Amino acid sequence: MTHRHSRVGGNTSTPSVTRVMAQVLTALLPGILTHVWLFGPGIVVSLVLCSVFGLAFEAAVLRLRRYPIKPFLSDGTTLVTAALLALTLPTLMPWWIYAVGMLFAIVVAKHLYGGLGQNTFNPAMLGFAVLIVSFPAQINAWPAPLALAANAPSLSDILAITFGGFGDMSHLSPDAYTEATPLDSLKAHLRAGHDAASLLGHNLIPTLAARDLVALAYLIGGVYLLAQRIITWHIPIAFLAGMGGIAGLLYLIDPTASAGPLFHLLIGGSLLGAFFIATDPVSAANTPLGKILYAGLAGILVVLIRSFGSFPDGIAFAVLIMNAAAPLIDAYTQPKVFGHSHRRRPGDTQ
Amino acid sequence: MMAWPESREVLYNGLWKQNPGIIQLLGLCPLLAISNTVVNALALGLATTLVMAIASGSIAVIRNLIPSALRIPVFVLIIAALVTVITLIIQAYAQPLYLVLGIFLPLITTNCIVLARVEAFASKQPTGLSILDGIAMGLGLTGVLIALGALRELFGKGTLFSGFDLALGEMASNWTLTVFPDYSGFLLAILPPGAFIGLGLLIALRNFLHARYS
Numbered sequence: 001m002t003h004r005h006s007r008v009g010g011n012t013s014t015p016s017v018t019r020v021m022a023q024v025l026t027a028l029l030p031g032i033l034t035h036v037w038l039f040g041p042g043i044v045v046s047l048v049l050c051s052v053f054g055l056a057f058e059a060a061v062l063r064l065r066r067y068p069i070k071p072f073l074s075d076g077t078t079l080v081t082a083a084l085l086a087l088t089l090p091t092l093m094p095w096w097i098y099a100v101g102m103l104f105a106i107v108v109a110k111h112l113y114g115g116l117g118q119n120t121f122n123p124a125m126l127g128f129a130v131l132i133v134s135f136p137a138q139i140n141a142w143p144a145p146l147a148l149a150a151n152a153p154s155l156s157d158i159l160a161i162t163f164g165g166f167g168d169m170s171h172l173s174p175d176a177y178t179e180a181t182p183l184d185s186l187k188a189h190l191r192a193g194h195d196a197a198s199l200l201g202h203n204l205i206p207t208l209a210a211r212d213l214v215a216l217a218y219l220i221g222g223v224y225l226l227a228q229r230i231i232t233w234h235i236p237i238a239f240l241a242g243m244g245g246i247a248g249l250l251y252l253i254d255p256t257a258s259a260g261p262l263f264h265l266l267i268g269g270s271l272l273g274a275f276f277i278a279t280d281p282v283s284a285a286n287t288p289l290g291k292i293l294y295a296g297l298a299g300i301l302v303v304l305i306r307s308f309g310s311f312p313d314g315i316a317f318a319v320l321i322m323n324a325a326a327p328l329i330d331a332y333t334q335p336k337v338f339g340h341s342h343r344r345r346p347g348d349t350q
Numbered sequence: 351m352m353a354w355p356e357s358r359e360v361l362y363n364g365l366w367k368q369n370p371g372i373i374q375l376l377g378l379c380p381l382l383a384i385s386n387t388v389v390n391a392l393a394l395g396l397a398t399t400l401v402m403a404i405a406s407g408s409i410a411v412i413r414n415l416i417p418s419a420l421r422i423p424v425f426v427l428i429i430a431a432l433v434t435v436i437t438l439i440i441q442a443y444a445q446p447l448y449l450v451l452g453i454f455l456p457l458i459t460t461n462c463i464v465l466a467r468v469e470a471f472a473s474k475q476p477t478g479l480s481i482l483d484g485i486a487m488g489l490g491l492t493g494v495l496i497a498l499g500a501l502r503e504l505f506g507k508g509t510l511f512s513g514f515d516l517a518l519g520e521m522a523s524n525w526t527l528t529v530f531p532d533y534s535g536f537l538l539a540i541l542p543p544g545a546f547i548g549l550g551l552l553i554a555l556r557n558f559l560h561a562r563y564s
Contacts, residue, residue, distance in 0.1 A: 100536075108547070112550075130538055133537060133538055133541065133543075134535075134536050134537040134538040134539075135534070135536075135537070136537075138534075
């Protein structure tokens, strides 16, 4: 989730926004810490970079729009957007990639659509989509788990890669610490005509284990958000059910050509997407039935994009497509008001 | 033949006040699709301008002979004939450019700005003024196309004026201006979303100037 609902605009520095954002950031902590443990400190560098760029862009736009800077800057929404973008991107990329991502997330997706609470599209996912469409080569260099990297980069190496590019890193070639993600490996493996089980059974197990542990840490954070009633169960459950359902169906149709539901639910950004990204209350559907439709369809789209698309993961595109459909879904799923016998028609004002 | 105040009004309308690209927002499909480099933008803009000038002029000449109920089919027939001629000329003399512009050359026929000016202006105004209106509107559109093309080429590829040899042959082969050397490219600017974002920025800039200076 990124932004608390506030259709009125105006003063949004209410304590509730700040409190909710603080809880979301807390809920992300287990995932971040697990990531540091298994993949090294690269994620901290990208989190800091995204936050700094995000706050700078936010302050600049607030100033241009003549809004009070301090209350909006300190409400935490920018930090949540920055954290979600950093966690969905590979670490160890040049600094300007994070800057471009946050520029589109904060300036285009958030403020050009009206600012806090007005954005049609999830800002972090829009930033991610811009980056993966524009710089596919850079975004394919995912760091390998420390235990598997032939030559794990130290913190000074990470800073040199981030700020200097790969030029002076002769002692540390990218091949030594990056790898194809399991989703990429699977795609290449299937394209080469092998069956899925042979890949998943053997050489992918160590990297899968590391990535699954991070995913489970996000699940812990998600359960905390549910317990704190920051989010309701509808979106995460429907999202995961949609993914699992369509992945199971594909597996039943041809077990050699797909990886099965459990692989899809634990890999990529599935759990992060289900609990933290699809649940953004501004860009998601808002009625109970609407949330289930919205998230279920998004989950189905994720697996379809992963299976038949050309990009490594489909979370961002699935969420953005459903963001565009959310107002329509809301219009058709308005709950019946007690005492009114007629169904509400779409287009009626509330 | 034409009074200066009227002509000035027509020119001002076409180039700025009612600019088809950023004010009327007509003919957006080719505007967005073909504005990925300066040379494409310039070529399509000039082809459209030529069609608009001749179409407006020829329709203004016969405007009193066209039955009102049949005017749209007549307009479209005339425009389509002109577009066919221009497409064939470009195919004959600038084959590479013809290949790059592809379907968007024949589609000038359905470009709503051409039909809109014929319907709104040329079918009611004297011939000379109508030709001027076609040229002014066409150049207004060309200006927006070039601005958008330059913006997208600059951010997308880091160059300006690349590919002018497609239109002008060998003499233009070294016109490419590399603005950012070692630029890794920003694919979004070349792709259709970049066209929408770029056009949005141009409209915002125009609105900003309008609010400030009027």
